[in-house]
Amino acid sequence: MTTRDNETKTFTIAAIPADGVGQEVVAAGRQVLDTLADVSGGAFNFDWREYDWGSDYYAQHGVMMPEDGPDQVKDADAIYFGAVGWPTVPDHVSLWGLRLRLCQGFDQWANIRPVNFLPGIQSPLRRADDTHLDWVVVRENSEGEYAGFGGRNFSGRPGQGQVATQSAVFTEVGCERILRFAFELAQTRPGKKVSSVTKSNAQQYGMVLWDEVFDRVAADYPDVETESVLVDAMSAKFILHPEDLDVVVASNLNADILSDLGSALAGSLGLAASANLNPERRYPSMFEPVHGSAPDIAGQGLCNPLGALGSAALMLDHLGLPDEAKRLQLAIEDTCRRRVLTPDVGGAATTVDVTKSVIDALA
Numbered sequence: 001m002t003t004r005d006n007e008t009k010t011f012t013i014a015a016i017p018a019d020g021v022g023q024e025v026v027a028a029g030r031q032v033l034d035t036l037a038d039v040s041g042g043a044f045n046f047d048w049r050e051y052d053w054g055s056d057y058y059a060q061h062g063v064m065m066p067e068d069g070p071d072q073v074k075d076a077d078a079i080y081f082g083a084v085g086w087p088t089v090p091d092h093v094s095l096w097g098l099r100l101r102l103c104q105g106f107d108q109w110a111n112i113r114p115v116n117f118l119p120g121i122q123s124p125l126r127r128a129d130d131t132h133l134d135w136v137v138v139r140e141n142s143e144g145e146y147a148g149f150g151g152r153n154f155s156g157r158p159g160q161g162q163v164a165t166q167s168a169v170f171t172e173v174g175c176e177r178i179l180r181f182a183f184e185l186a187q188t189r190p191g192k193k194v195s196s197v198t199k200s201n202a203q204q205y206g207m208v209l210w211d212e213v214f215d216r217v218a219a220d221y222p223d224v225e226t227e228s229v230l231v232d233a234m235s236a237k238f239i240l241h242p243e244d245l246d247v248v249v250a251s252n253l254n255a256d257i258l259s260d261l262g263s264a265l266a267g268s269l270g271l272a273a274s275a276n277l278n279p280e281r282r283y284p285s286m287f288e289p290v291h292g293s294a295p296d297i298a299g300q301g302l303c304n305p306l307g308a309l310g311s312a313a314l315m316l317d318h319l320g321l322p323d324e325a326k327r328l329q330l331a332i333e334d335t336c337r338r339r340v341l342t343p344d345v346g347g348a349a350t351t352v353d354v355t356k357s358v359i360d361a362l363a
């Protein structure tokens with residue numbers, strides 16, 4: 001961040017729209033954030049640096065991003081990301097070549113995925129008090145099942161007994177930092193509860209270590225209610241007793257799955273925002289909608305920009321602009337209340353209509 005004339009703060013943001021609808025939602029987010037800067041009366045602005053990395057870049061260069069890509073964005077105040085994945089590139093190649101490379105390279109070990117029930121959006125739960133529901137999934141984002149450990153044997157003999165191993169890695173340091181993060185987040189929320197999710201009856205090494213660290217860390221937060229729940233039971237609880245949830249902390253894979261379930265219950269994956277945080281602020285954090293590139297609707301102006309706009313609100317908070325974050329969140333809620341909605345949440349509006357509605361509510 002730089003300050004000009006002791007007045008205007010300039011935030012350098014690396015925008016990486018990447019694939020499919022990522023292009024549309026990052027464009028929407030940039031417009032909305034520039035509007036907020038315009039109405040701030042010169043208090044701040046954004047210096048956007050856009051990168052053309054992704055599956056098209058792969059088609060030309062054989063890699064999702066250049067070798068020195070992380071170096072190119074390491075000094076940004078934040079990264080604003082779209083979505084990764086396209087049918088022309090194997091999914092594991094695109095994911096590891098771009099999104100996971102940035103998350104792991106920048107030690108963005110805490111992934112925050114709020115589950116927000118917005119006014120005017122019909123939840124499949126169909127409860128009278130849906131809009132009172134609000135919980136947050138905290139995802140361990142650097143190790144666990146996505147540590148990248150494993151290998152393939154006998155791959156030259158397809159159909160004749162190939163073997164693949166994929167190990168989950170749980171370190172005591174990795175468990176402790178994400179669990180403390182969850183407790184500290186819970187202390188800022190009215191619910192003051194942490195639900196820790198594992199499958200430690202079946203995964204008897206790493207997830208038992210997680211449970212043990214959870215019990216040890218919990219003792220330092222006597223004001224926070226706790227529970228340990230197996231992931232299968234937690235999936236049922238999301239649907240049957242969502243009012244019992246506040247902060248739900250889980251390993252990389254379990255939280256990835258649970259956060260999709262949560263956003264579907266809130267009405268649509270298209271609404272879900274997320275922050276990949278390097279809490280020490282040694283490296284830039286990355287803000288992105290939870291959804292992927294949605295090749296089936298990409299380029300048609302039909303995708304829901306609200307997940308990306310909610311992620312922009314999380315980014316504003318991270319940049320030290322909590323009032324602007326709140327203002328953007330209220331503009332999102334206003335748009336939902338007026339039912340300017342894309343088809344995934346039962347409306348007929350386009351991506352541009354929804355973006356314009358949020359901008360109108362801000363201006």
Ligand code: GGG
Nearest residue numbers: 082083084288289290291292
């Ligand atoms: N904007 C999120 C995104 O592009 N997700 C694609 C994906 O497959 N992500 C897997 C993960 O979250 O680890």
